[in-house]
Amino acid sequence: MKFGTFSLPRQIPTCKGGRFTRVLQSIGSVIREFSASANALQDCWKNGNESKEIDDVHTLFRYCTNFQSAKCLHARLVVSKQIQNVCISAKLVNLYCYLGNVALARHTFDHIQNRDVYAWNLMISGYGRAGNSSEVIRCFSLFMLSSGLTPDYRTFPSVLKACRTVIDGNKIHCLALKFGFMWDVYVAASLIHLYCRYKAVGNARILFDEMPVRDMGSWNAMISGYCQSGNAKEALTLSNGLRAMDSVTVVSLLSACTEAGDFNRGVTIHSYSIKHGLESELFVSNKLIDLYAEFGRLRDCQKVFDRMYVRDLISWNSIIKAYELNEQPLRAISLFQEMRLSRIQPDCLTLISLASILSQLGDIRACRSVQGFTLRKGWFLEDITIGNAVVVMYAKLGLVDSARAVFNWLPNTDVISWNTIISGYAQNGFASEAIEMYNIMEEEGEIAANQGTWVSVLPACSQAGALRQGMKLHGRLLKNGLYLDVFVVTSLADMYGKCGRLEDALSLFYQIPRVNSVPWNTLIACHGFHGHGEKAVMLFKEMLDEGVKPDHITFVTLLSACSHSGLVDEGQWCFEMMQTDYGITPSLKHYGCMVDMYGRAGQLETALKFIKSMSLQPDASIWGALLSACRVHGNVDLGKIASEHLFEVEPEHVGYHVLLSNMYASAGKWEGVDEIRSIAHGKGLRKTPGWSSMEVDNNVEVFYTGNQTHPMYEEMYRELTALQAKLKMIGYVPDHRFVLQDVEDDEKEHILMSHSERLAIAFALIATPAKTTIRIFKNLRVCGDCHSVTKFISKITEREIIVRDSNRFHHFKNGVCSCGDYW
Template identity: 65%
Template sequence: MVVRDIVSWNSIIAAYEQNNDPIPAHGFFNKMLRFGVQPDSLTLVRLASIVAQLNDRQSSRSVHGFIMRRGWLMEDIVIGNAVVDMYAKLDVLGYARAVFEGLPIKDVISWNTLITGYAQNGHASEAIQVYQMMEENTDIIPNQWTWVSILPAYSHVGALQEGMKIHGQVIKECLHLDVFVGTCLVDMYGKCGRLDDAISFFYQMPRRTSVPWNAIIYCHGIHGYGDEALKLFREMLDEGVKPDHITFVSLLSACSHSGLVSEGQWCFHMMQEECRIKPHSKHYGCMVDLFGRAGQLKMAYDFIINMPIRPDSSVWGALLGACQIHGNIELGAYASDQLFELDSENVGYYALMSNMYANVGKWKRAEKVRSLARDRGLKTTPGWSTIEVNNKVEVFYTRNLTNPKCDEIYHELRILTGKMKTLGYDPDYSFVLQDVEDDDDEKEHILSSHSEGLAKVKNSDQCSVCV
């Protein structure tokens, strides 16, 4: 007997989806259709989430089309938010934004979803822009998930002052002890270099789960305080908090950034033998990075060859990065060949290999790699830096000519470069990765046009344009 009660079918699909079992959930949906049971809007809300979990971009268009044909997008804000969330998780942010803007009514969940989508996919500036639009809408009252959405974006661009404003609002709403909001604040202070503030706030909040511990360990790791990260890990164990797979990614990364090879090997062993956590590709990538940064490239390569799972792009990418640091062109070329097969759309790998060739003056090989990227329709993203000036985040790109005070910034940059030379500054032309032969003036211009240099000039106390 076929059960045609849509509520029962939805309940079973929801159970699979909530347990992160998207494949059986999707199979059960198809079974429902074969039995002639028509889905309702709640079914499609679940299906949108399942498609996102499966990273199935092709099916996302079918889900969207089905919803449009039923007219549900204009009638039900829940399903509208689900479609925005689906596209955001699939990193199809153009569609997510278009659906968001087309919603006749937007609630706080709609805004939070789009902000999170931008932030989690590395588009911090866009996330901040949407949040600022939300602030202008007096009908929308931010909630704890708004802060959880926007704080990582401020962390990414180093907007400490803006993050501190959020901290003030969080305190007013008595949400500073919420574990999710609190963890985002720890992350924000830590990534912005305020480790004392991060650790102080960390000890004020609940620490019964691994989530805040992972954040504070990671922040110490990225700033090169590997020993302190290990000390925090031992303290975590003493407090009876069970580490998870993210804990060990943070720990291994900390050991890698601090050159603690033996300690990293101990963590990797402990994760498997004592904590019974099976390594994921990220853990293997961290181990390759650990060996590679320390100059143990053969050990890194042997580790990859002996992995029990097939190395993915994160693993080969770690090896390629290590080869660039230590100038091993031959092994780097081998790693890049693996990457071009595994992840041919990632332009960063092409840029890295091209730069390696350029760094040793092999311009023809560098151009060959760049041509390969162009032939595949790939474009590199210009290097960029951000700096917070007068409570506003300024973004600068390499050779930036778009700032309204561009002429004054470059003029000040030339003055500062001249002053540095009188104090003994000697430009290191090895960082010029373009074939400009013996033109030292052009090389110096390339170096001085780095995005970070432009950002620092913008913030210089001596800079007349910033007074």
């Protein structure tokens, strides 16, 4: 007989005496709580159909969907004395646990007189569902000590999941072995999960291999265990023994393919899921979107998304993140708007992607709206990930002050928070501030640095030329045992290379595995930065001989090295090889290196033809490289053409205005200089001041062009004046072309003498021992006159002078520069 939404399995014979009648009346009041159709049942009872009674109260448990109805059912069971039934009481315990009231579940459990294993299992699993691991262990211990019962195969999975250490897991493992449940597939799968969770993957694999029978759950446990422990390749190798897969297997293997970079295997698994009808599973489709996004296959992402019959919040987050990761912010924004129209409310992960998208678009106003939205939702204070994402957002926009303000406002910080602000400073050119933040983090001592910290702060040391600070970090890495991490050591090698210690960079390079392009790219870039283009090409060939596949960054560094060394033929060879042999489509960075290479070699017309033949629309970096070459080679007419295109694509860049003004000044066209300076002033643009820095006695000294506020200013100018006289005696003639002001010759000579690199050299000659190496870092390109002067100074002082400007290294020794006057 059916009543409303539930059915009564069978009728109970009429019984005189009314006991069943009273029970039915009690149960009826409960039914009224659960279904409107229960009124019909009540009508039947009122109409005298009391003989039709219920013998199975278990049906009613399905209709308890809230705490109030559960309490009502509990009361009726007590009144009807059905609570004395152990099975019914145990189900009531389970119901309270399911509704989230573990305390009342335990109260009910404690009142069960003859508790069986089923009741104990439900109480233990109830604590587990509530996330109370300690109570799971405590309840299991009480069961083993006081119940006198033997656990069954349902007991162990919940207990194993609650184990907080692998030692606890070993104890439960022994108990499972003792009671003969070792090879139960559920128990074995739970043990595999336990060992994998605590990184004991070897133990898990031994257990898996010894299992006499393996079900799909066992395979899934071992495969997911490999994935969770970062052994994606092992997971894929293990799956070769599978004859069939379910949706859980497919999801785990798709994650493994993403982590291992095995796109072809991922496509094969996708084909299997289509063939066996698994693609329609929601979480399989979500994982497929993640897979294709990782490999930049946005069309495939969109196809999977479009074929989904049901989409949840994770589906929308995945497709939005796919476009965000592949730097297509406009499409990502469009999808976000579609999601809102579908009445799907965003969560924290949506906002993290949205923050990155808006920072890519450079939409400052919208970014501030995202911050405001997270504040209103309370996520900013609840989830540290949101706060970190907002810091990253402002850092990508170049708003480091806003990023720092948000960082200071975070109620709690973790190592990712610190890494984010350190890298934000470093990536925006604030190297000293990045190092300062690292030092603050170390002084507070609450958070330990990790791999991300080192790879954030070491590039800052590279930028600032803080060799001593970098060497201290190297010492810390040796102490912490991270000196063999490929990414950390690559950052160290980059630091040494960009601080002028190329030998140390090479030494580190040969200490680490070189199975991918990352360390090779770093060393090629360092050699290019030092002007060793031939050595960079040799390293590239060595990389190919070792079977390492180059990527797009490899060719950027290689083309840059060829550009700095005047290796035009080699650069053309690399550019063609990149496309024909490796199928890499040139990006604007590759095109920019080629234009720069032709421009430095004086092949300005070739550079212009190359720009016109580009498959991409030239951006500011392309026209800027051509304008810079025109300034060096004095081609004013072509420089004007380049500047016209340049100001169309980036009219607010002060550096390009300065470059054009300098070109006019070098050609003596002062009217053009005045015009450009007037335009820049009208736009509110300010020239970046030239500065040089150097480390002396663990302090970084900074010198600004024309600045007279340094404590040793007078001594430095006396030294420079004495040097000037000696230089003229051995053939030095000031080159007034590098004075960008229309003044008298005497004043021009004074202006040249006040350039920041000369002030730094004078200070070093006074403050450091004789014949020691001088290391100087300059934020702008070294001018031609200072280049000539430094060669002369290295000769008469018998010092090696290493200068790193914005483009490359110059090693001055015995009157000769390593660049061969080509820079």
